[in-house]
Amino acid sequence: MNKVNWNFNNTYFNLSGLFKEDIKPIPVRKPELIIFNKALASDLNLDFSMINEKELSKIFSGNVLPEGSNSIAQAYAGHQFGHFTMLGDGRAVLIGEHTTKSNKKYDIQFKGSGKTTFSRNGDGRAALGPMLREYIISEAMNALNIPTTRSLAVVKTGEDVQRERTLQGSILTRVASSHIRVGTFQYIAARQKEDELKTLLDYTIDRHYPEIKDSNNKALDLINLLIDRQCNLVVNWMRVGFIHGVMNTDNMAISGETIDYGPCAFMDTYDPKTVFSSIDQTGRYAYCNQPVITKWNLARFAECLIPLIDKDQEKAIKIATETINSFEKKYEEKWMNMMRDKLGLFGLDDKDKFLILDLLTWMHEKKADYTNTFCNLMNLDPKKNELYNDKDFINWTKRWEDRSSKNNGTSKKSLKLMRSNNPLFIPRNHKIEQALEAAEQNDLKPFNKILEILKRPYDEQARKDDYQSPSISDKKYQTFCGT
Numbered sequence: 001m002n003k004v005n006w007n008f009n010n011t012y013f014n015l016s017g018l019f020k021e022d023i024k025p026i027p028v029r030k031p032e033l034i035i036f037n038k039a040l041a042s043d044l045n046l047d048f049s050m051i052n053e054k055e056l057s058k059i060f061s062g063n064v065l066p067e068g069s070n071s072i073a074q075a076y077a078g079h080q081f082g083h084f085t086m087l088g089d090g091r092a093v094l095i096g097e098h099t100t101k102s103n104k105k106y107d108i109q110f111k112g113s114g115k116t117t118f119s120r121n122g123d124g125r126a127a128l129g130p131m132l133r134e135y136i137i138s139e140a141m142n143a144l145n146i147p148t149t150r151s152l153a154v155v156k157t158g159e160d161v162q163r164e165r166t167l168q169g170s171i172l173t174r175v176a177s178s179h180i181r182v183g184t185f186q187y188i189a190a191r192q193k194e195d196e197l198k199t200l201l202d203y204t205i206d207r208h209y210p211e212i213k214d215s216n217n218k219a220l221d222l223i224n225l226l227i228d229r230q231c232n233l234v235v236n237w238m239r240v241g242f243i244h245g246v247m248n249t250d251n252m253a254i255s256g257e258t259i260d261y262g263p264c265a266f267m268d269t270y271d272p273k274t275v276f277s278s279i280d281q282t283g284r285y286a287y288c289n290q291p292v293i294t295k296w297n298l299a300r301f302a303e304c305l306i307p308l309i310d311k312d313q314e315k316a317i318k319i320a321t322e323t324i325n326s327f328e329k330k331y332e333e334k335w336m337n338m339m340r341d342k343l344g345l346f347g348l349d350d351k352d353k354f355l356i357l358d359l360l361t362w363m364h365e366k367k368a369d370y371t372n373t374f375c376n377l378m379n380l381d382p383k384k385n386e387l388y389n390d391k392d393f394i395n396w397t398k399r400w401e402d403r404s405s406k407n408n409g410t411s412k413k414s415l416k417l418m419r420s421n422n423p424l425f426i427p428r429n430h431k432i433e434q435a436l437e438a439a440e441q442n443d444l445k446p447f448n449k450i451l452e453i454l455k456r457p458y459d460e461q462a463r464k465d466d467y468q469s470p471s472i473s474d475k476k477y478q479t480f481c482g483t
């Protein structure tokens, strides 16, 4: 197996037993490789060229573990839809931390690998559709230049999983900078032992934020750094119309990567209240609520670290509150700059906010497609939609053109900025569903085709209009968790 070049150094495994359960993936009956991400393997300096497909199937099902692996299920807690719960990897195992030649460390995790101590009532398994869904959306997010966990492989297990109907069992190999979550801190903080909290803090800083390892107030600095990372992340989600769908604190990574592609989906028609998840009845995780929830989750994170911010609890709470309250201003600034980039605007202008909000209001009123409206502004509207002949829109574009010419903006420079911020291709819900349905019937062609398109979301691609259109069906699109 060494020919693959796995280079494991399993630091989380070396933490005390309270952080995890040592457990192996439960072997599966008949593993069959469905998809393997060669480009990612190569980025990780892994070489599978000497391994045949049968062996690959055994590796990515966990039936054969690589040398140097120490597999564990991680313990964590989390606020799910606002309610605190003890969780943990109920259907995943971390098989090891792989280090690349450039000294970057990645968790290699199997999702759907069988029951663990943390499985509660779950079967520890996952179904093919949702695992392929995570594969394609995470890879699309990466191509959109948005921090994310990656997907290395999907196998079928040859076993059924029972959901509303019987589905094919499957395992996804997820690659992440780490799987430390806000919920990991919540789990440790709930035990109220300062030395354990310090261990997790130091571990996290060592792994993700070594620049603050000698700071005087590591806890506070970490909160500030996480505010920055998560603020950038949610601004990026807003940029492309991504709706995570289940922003529970256990699904917020300390690395700042997008994690856990359960019920996520991309918005077509611009409506800030868009929600796709079937269980999100109140719209807690709607498109427009994502920044508010990010702040709420960051507040839960800061709460965990109170004992390490200052010995005087009252003082610590005051500092943490002020720090968390810096979120809105940061977000507003980053969001405005992101929208300026989408509109190809340089510099700042007092009226920018009105210009931006007026466009969004127009899109909302006219039920315009979010992605394609920006395509129209770049003269790349796939369908030459007559919606854009609307007089209010034309009046708005006059104001926009006027503003574009200011602050050294040339149309060439503006267009370049817009082209690198406005995707032409996003995972369109109807196309993703079609591809997943075909994959369940053993036809991977549509899946592979859409995957190829989504690898180059900012590029013009000939005869791909169909992949740029929102669904024509009126049926409300619904997504599901934990399948």
Ligand code: AMP
Binding pocket: 087, 088, 089, 090, 091, 092, 118, 119, 120, 121, 122, 123, 124, 125, 126, 246, 250, 251, 260, 262, 481, 482, 483
């Ligand atoms: P998620 O909604 O995917 O973030 O999962 C929330 C929690 O439920 C995590 O602790 C998961 O490990 C656990 N979980 C989800 N599906 C299953 C399953 N089929 N079996 C066991 N645990 C599960």
Ligand code: MG
Binding pocket: 250, 251, 260
């Ligand atoms: Mg999760």
